[in-house]
Amino acid sequence: MAGRVLVGAVLVAVASSQVRGTQTATAVRGGLGEILQRPAPLRARIGQAHETVTTSSKTAQAYYDQGLAYLHSFVWIEAARSFNEALRADPSVALAHVGLSYALGELGEGDGARAAARRAQALAEKVGELERVRIGLRTLQLEASTEPAVPGAAAKYQQQLTSALDRYPTDVELLLLVGRAQDPSHAAHGMAAGSGAIGFYERALKQAPNYFATHHYLTHAYENINRPDRALAHAGAFVRLASAIPHAHHMHGHVLRRVGRMGEALDAFKKADELGSQYLTAERIAAEYDWHYRHNLDLLGTSHQYLGQMRAAETVLRRAFEMPPTVRTSEELNRREWPTFLLARGRPQDAMAAARSLSKHPLPLVRALADIVTSRSLSALKRHEEAAEAGNRALRQMRAAGTSGGVLVPDFQLAQGEHLIRSGQTDAARSMLRDTAAKLRAQAGPDAWVQALFALEIIGRLAREHGDWALAAEMTDAMRSHDPEYAGTWYAAALVAEHRGAREPAVGAFKQAMQRWAGADQDLFELLDARRRLSTPVRQ
Numbered sequence: 001m002a003g004r005v006l007v008g009a010v011l012v013a014v015a016s017s018q019v020r021g022t023q024t025a026t027a028v029r030g031g032l033g034e035i036l037q038r039p040a041p042l043r044a045r046i047g048q049a050h051e052t053v054t055t056s057s058k059t060a061q062a063y064y065d066q067g068l069a070y071l072h073s074f075v076w077i078e079a080a081r082s083f084n085e086a087l088r089a090d091p092s093v094a095l096a097h098v099g100l101s102y103a104l105g106e107l108g109e110g111d112g113a114r115a116a117a118r119r120a121q122a123l124a125e126k127v128g129e130l131e132r133v134r135i136g137l138r139t140l141q142l143e144a145s146t147e148p149a150v151p152g153a154a155a156k157y158q159q160q161l162t163s164a165l166d167r168y169p170t171d172v173e174l175l176l177l178v179g180r181a182q183d184p185s186h187a188a189h190g191m192a193a194g195s196g197a198i199g200f201y202e203r204a205l206k207q208a209p210n211y212f213a214t215h216h217y218l219t220h221a222y223e224n225i226n227r228p229d230r231a232l233a234h235a236g237a238f239v240r241l242a243s244a245i246p247h248a249h250h251m252h253g254h255v256l257r258r259v260g261r262m263g264e265a266l267d268a269f270k271k272a273d274e275l276g277s278q279y280l281t282a283e284r285i286a287a288e289y290d291w292h293y294r295h296n297l298d299l300l301g302t303s304h305q306y307l308g309q310m311r312a313a314e315t316v317l318r319r320a321f322e323m324p325p326t327v328r329t330s331e332e333l334n335r336r337e338w339p340t341f342l343l344a345r346g347r348p349q350d351a352m353a354a355a356r357s358l359s360k361h362p363l364p365l366v367r368a369l370a371d372i373v374t375s376r377s378l379s380a381l382k383r384h385e386e387a388a389e390a391g392n393r394a395l396r397q398m399r400a401a402g403t404s405g406g407v408l409v410p411d412f413q414l415a416q417g418e419h420l421i422r423s424g425q426t427d428a429a430r431s432m433l434r435d436t437a438a439k440l441r442a443q444a445g446p447d448a449w450v451q452a453l454f455a456l457e458i459i460g461r462l463a464r465e466h467g468d469w470a471l472a473a474e475m476t477d478a479m480r481s482h483d484p485e486y487a488g489t490w491y492a493a494a495l496v497a498e499h500r501g502a503r504e505p506a507v508g509a510f511k512q513a514m515q516r517w518a519g520a521d522q523d524l525f526e527l528l529d530a531r532r533r534l535s536t537p538v539r540q
Contacts, residue, residue: 032107035285040081042066047073047212047242051173053095054127060090067099072176072213073245074189077289079103094123095131098138105142106189108328117142130171133164137177157181172211175204179217193217194224194444212241212248219251224444228258239268246272246279250296253303254446260485262306263519269300288324291331298337302450305341308487308520308527317341321354325361332366333407334447339373344458348380368397368408375415384423391415410439414455421466430471433459437478453483460492469499487516491526498533510534 042062049069055061067082080103086096097120105113120135127135140160143153161178168174179200183193198221204214215237222231235255239248253268276293280286287293301316321338335358342351351373358370371394378387394412398405413436420429437459440452460475473496479489494509510530517527 031286032109032289035077035283035289036080036104036107037084038081038283040066040078040085043244045242045244046070046075047245047248049211049213051095053093054131055090055093057090057093060086060093060096062086063089064093064096064099067096067103068173069213069242071099071102072216073242073247074106074191074292075245075247076103076106076291077285080107092123092126094120094127094135097123098135101138101142102189105145110146114142130168130174133160133168134174134177136160137164141181170203170207172204172207172214175200175207176213176217179204179221191220193221195221197221198225210237210241212238215241216248216251219255223254223258223446226444228255231255232259244275246276246296247292249275250292250299253299257303257306258446258449260483262303262485266300266303266307269296269303272296273300286324288326291326291328294320294323294331295334298334299446299450301337301341302454305344305454306450306486308517308524310345310521310524313341325366327363329363329365329404332361332363333369335366336369336373336411339377340451340454343373343376343380344454346380348377352377364397364401365405365408368394368401368405369411371397372408372411372415376418379415379419379422382422384419387415387419387422391419410436410443410455413439414458417459418462421462421468426466426468430468433462433471434474437475441478441482449482453479453486453488456482457488457492464495464499469496472496472499485516487513487520488526490516491530494530494533507534 040063043066046066047069048065049072050065051068053061053064055064063082063086067079067086070076070079070082080100083096083100083103086093087100090096097116101113101116101120104110104116117135117138121139124132124135137157137160140153140157143150144157158181161181164174165171165178179197180189180193182196182200183189183191198218201214201218201221204211205218208214215234218234219231219238222228222234232255235252239252242248249268249272253265253272256262256268257265272292273296276290276296280290280293297316297320301313301320304310304313304316317338321335325332339351339354339358342348342354355370355373355377358366358373361367361370371390375387375390375394378384378390391412394408394415398408398412413432417429417433417436420426420432437452437456440448440455443449443452456475456479460472460479463469463472463475472492476489476492476496479486479492483489490509490513494506494513497506497509510533513530514527514534517524517530520527
């Protein structure tokens with residue numbers, strides 16, 4: 001039995017990691033270089049941005065502004081193409097090299113990002129003081145974010161940010177840069193910045209109230225501190241001011257589903273998918289080069305799942321899963337959505353087939369994810385020894401990945417908890433699953449929010465299936481706290497009430513669940529079960 005219990009000092013050490021798992025490879029991917037050099041037109045409805053740069057070329061200025069707009073919307077490919085157009089018009093536009101450096105860095109092209117920054121440095125004496133400051137800041141940021149980082153570079157970068165803002169306290173682009181620098185990662189673009197960034201963004205908003213970029217960053221920041229009510233207005237402004245940007249619609253969907261408007265969120269993700277598909281087709285760009293495309297599919301698919309539209313969810317999540325792999329760890333780990341969906345719908349064999357394709361991935365953490373999915377699948381099939389072996393393989397891969405393996409701890413613990421409860425180790429399972437639920441609920445971000453909700457649902461179902469109604473009730477309460485609008489929350493509450501013999505609360509909860517599944521597949525098991533239970537007396 002000892003071989004089946006995978007909890008120990010190693011797991012505790014991995015769990016303590018705060019690494020976000022967003023590392024990317026720096027090798028140039030075939031085909032991307034050619035895409036970034038393609039001519040780009042000037043486009044409308046992408047959000048207006050302007051920053052005066054040292055150039056006599058109106059064309060260079062226009063393309064610099066377009067690159068800046070795309071940069072602020074995380075459209076890295078078009079940002080790079082636009083900056084390259086600016087440099088074709090005037091190779092001496094130093095900040096276009098800086099912008100290109102940011103875009104290449106986000107695309108995983110570290111060498112190219114550093115080369116562009118060096119070109120900007122070579123032009124520093126020919127530009128104004130503020131532009132020189134910006135060039136220096138990018139250079140310091142790159143030194144702070146390389147592995148291994150230049151000693152003292154991170155502290156120096158923060159010091160120079162403070163100094164620059166003291167000298168230029170009303171410069172909007174500098175305020176946004178300082179806000180983004182509050183992100184836990186020096187290499188990041190502000191997506192994970194929270195309360196520390198808001199003051200800088202609000203100062204920028206006062207200087208330029210209709211600047212779409214500021215609204216975009218404020219949406220992320222308020223979302224990250226669990227204030228979707230505050231994020232919603234900024235998300236609405238972002239999509240209004242940059243209506244041709246798929247990510248703007250996607251961000252609006254982020255927040256709409258957090259405020260209980262899942263139907264509208266679904267429409268927003270559909271619009272983002274439509275715009276993204278049109279763009280990739282028109283520009284002849286393979287979808288795997290666009291980080292946002294598959295990410296939006298994940299949220300579109302899980303929104304269908306939330307609404308009980310399982311056939312639509314299956315189509316979208318399979319489509320995302322079957323996209324060609326990338327070299328970006330964070331994106332590849334999101335491939336968990338498809339096998340997780342299959343497990344939630346009672347299809348462990350299909351989930352195990354999906355895991356087999358992940359097991360061939362070149363990234364170790366993705367292979368660890370494959371073993372975690374395999375362990376969960378085998379547990380569901382009551383193949384407990386094999387499930388334990390798969391879990392141990394996953395743990396070894398996580399250990400080999402070092403601190404970055406911590407990103408998979410909740411997934412691993414959920415697999416371990418399932419294995420324990422299915423193999424009769426009830427007390428250990430209860431402790432593990434409670435801890436898993438707490439970890440998942442503590443994570444920020446729209447993906448983590450819905451993943452936590454579905455995980456709570458899975459844990460509650462496991463508890464009911466194995467007669468642990470106390471744990472089932474705990475998970476129901478957690479679901480109610482996490483999202484009281486979800487139909488599955490009411491369905492779980494109804495089952496707990498029914499088990500307790502509380503007919504009136506059970507009936508009310510079943511009716512609430514059915515009301516919220518009004519747009520669900522009519523053959524959805526949970527919906528049919530709720531109808532059946534309403535028509536029969538409570539079992540004592």
